[in-house]
Amino acid sequence: MITWGISANSHDAALAVFKDNELLFASHSERFSGIKNDPDLDNQLITYAKRNWGEPQQVVWYEKPWAKTLRQFRAGQGLNHRSNNIKNYLARYNVDAPIITKWHHESHAAAGFYTSSFDEAAVVVIDAIGEFETLTIWQANAAGLKQVYSQRYPHSLGLWYSAMTQRCFLKPNEEEYILMGMAAYGDPNRLYYRIMDDFFDYRSGRLITLKKNLHRGCQDWAPDLVVNDIFDIAAATQAVYEWHFESVLRHALKITGSKNLVLMGGCALNCSANPLAFKHFDRVWIMPNPGDAGSSIGAVLAETKTHIGWQGCDLGYEIPPATSVDQIVDHLLDKKICGLAQGRAEFGPRALGNRSLLADPRGHEIKDRVNDIKQRQKFRPFAPVILEELADDYFDLAGTSSDHRYMQFISRSRHPDLFPAVIHRDGTSRVQTVPKNDSIIRQLLESWYSATGCPMLLNTSLNIKGRPMVNSKYDALAFEARYGVQVYT
Numbered sequence: 001m002i003t004w005g006i007s008a009n010s011h012d013a014a015l016a017v018f019k020d021n022e023l024l025f026a027s028h029s030e031r032f033s034g035i036k037n038d039p040d041l042d043n044q045l046i047t048y049a050k051r052n053w054g055e056p057q058q059v060v061w062y063e064k065p066w067a068k069t070l071r072q073f074r075a076g077q078g079l080n081h082r083s084n085n086i087k088n089y090l091a092r093y094n095v096d097a098p099i100i101t102k103w104h105h106e107s108h109a110a111a112g113f114y115t116s117s118f119d120e121a122a123v124v125v126i127d128a129i130g131e132f133e134t135l136t137i138w139q140a141n142a143a144g145l146k147q148v149y150s151q152r153y154p155h156s157l158g159l160w161y162s163a164m165t166q167r168c169f170l171k172p173n174e175e176e177y178i179l180m181g182m183a184a185y186g187d188p189n190r191l192y193y194r195i196m197d198d199f200f201d202y203r204s205g206r207l208i209t210l211k212k213n214l215h216r217g218c219q220d221w222a223p224d225l226v227v228n229d230i231f232d233i234a235a236a237t238q239a240v241y242e243w244h245f246e247s248v249l250r251h252a253l254k255i256t257g258s259k260n261l262v263l264m265g266g267c268a269l270n271c272s273a274n275p276l277a278f279k280h281f282d283r284v285w286i287m288p289n290p291g292d293a294g295s296s297i298g299a300v301l302a303e304t305k306t307h308i309g310w311q312g313c314d315l316g317y318e319i320p321p322a323t324s325v326d327q328i329v330d331h332l333l334d335k336k337i338c339g340l341a342q343g344r345a346e347f348g349p350r351a352l353g354n355r356s357l358l359a360d361p362r363g364h365e366i367k368d369r370v371n372d373i374k375q376r377q378k379f380r381p382f383a384p385v386i387l388e389e390l391a392d393d394y395f396d397l398a399g400t401s402s403d404h405r406y407m408q409f410i411s412r413s414r415h416p417d418l419f420p421a422v423i424h425r426d427g428t429s430r431v432q433t434v435p436k437n438d439s440i441i442r443q444l445l446e447s448w449y450s451a452t453g454c455p456m457l458l459n460t461s462l463n464i465k466g467r468p469m470v471n472s473k474y475d476a477l478a479f480e481a482r483y484g485v486q487v488y489t
C-alpha cells in the first residue's frame, strides 16, 4: 500500500512516501516551490511523488486539525488563521485518499523512536507548540510509545526561544539558529538572572512555567537594552535554554530509567545544547529532521508503530551523478570553492554532501570568500565534513564519531589555528562525519585527503540567499549563473 505522510498548512511543509513499511521518498515542499519554508504543499512535489510511486491509498496527517483549531481560537487567532479543513486542503492538490490524523507530539516521538536503533528509549519532544502540547516525554519500547509527561501551551521553552529570537530582530520560527550562533559573541552572565527571573516561574513544580504568554513575542521586554546588547541577550538566552534543557533531560532519565535518549521537536536543532545529552544518557539519537517537516515521516510511523531500518536522509529529488571525483578535487585544489549537486537531495535542514557548497578549510581568507558568496552575516561559522575514522584526531567529540553524521552537535576543535574557516568564535565546530560508504562525499574526502593530507572540507548548503537549497539541475545552473561558482552535477 502507498501511504503518504504529510506535514503542511503551518510552516515548512513536507511529504513522505511509504510503500508498506518502506520509506521511499521525503522532501520539503520548499525545494520544489522555491519558497523558503513554504508552509504549503506544492503541485510539482505532488506530481513528482505520483509519477514515481503512484497515487496514495491513504494519507496520514501529522496533527489533529480540530484540536489545533480549538487552541488557535483560545489563543485569539481563530478568525484570522488559515482553515484546518484538511480534506479541502488536500483537494487543492488533487489528493483524494482516506485521511488518518495523529497527535502532533506523537508524530515527533514516532519519527524519532522508529528511525532509531533502540529497542527501548526515553523520548523527549521539545518544540514551540503542537495542538496544545509543548514538551512531552515518552517511554518507548516494544509495546509502543507511552506518554509519561506533558507540558501544555502557553508554557513553552520553544515559544520562549522564538520570542527571544524576535527580540533580537530576527525572524521567529526560522532564524533561531542565528541567535544560537550569535551567543558565542556575547556575555551570558550579564543578563542570565534577569532573563530567568523575568520569564520563568519556578514555584509551580512543573518543568517549564512561563510568567506570561509569549505567543505574540516579547518585543516590549527590557526596553532599556539597546541594539548593541543583542549578543548578550543571545548568549544569556542560550545559557538559560541549556539550564532548562538539562533539567528536562534529568527528569526524563528519572521517570523512564532509560539510558537511551531520542530527542525530537524543533528544539532538537539546537546543536550547541545537544552535547549536554551525553552527560546524562549513554546513547543519543536525533532524527536528522526533528522539526515539523520530519513529522511527515513520523505521522506514518505513529500509525504503523514499526521500526524502519534508517538508511540516511538521502530521500529527496534525484540528480543522477555525472562528474568524476577527480575533476572536483582538481577544481578545489585550483579554485578552493565549488558546488556539488548529485544524487538524492537531503531531507532536513542540513546539506550533507549532496547539495553542498564545498571549500578548502585551510587558511584565513576562505571564510570571508564563502560568506561573500552566501551573503551571510560575517559572524556565522561554517561546518567541517570529515572522514569519520579521523574525526577524533581533530575534534573533541561528544559520544562517538558515528553520532556526528548529521551535524547535530558542536564539538571543540583540537587544532583551531589550522582550520579557522570552520571554527566558531568559541572554538567549536558543527562536525559532520562520513563513514566508509560509496557516497560521492566519501569518495571526494578520500581523494582530497590523499592529495592534501587534510581529511576535511568546509561544507555549507548550496542555496541562493533567501532561497531554499538547490533541488534540481536547473537550480544548480541558476546558482552557477548568480554567483559564478561552478556546481558539479
Ligand SMILES: [Fe+2]
Pocket (backbone or CB within 6 Å): 104, 108, 127, 128, 129, 130, 265, 266, 291, 292
Ligand atoms: Fe512541532
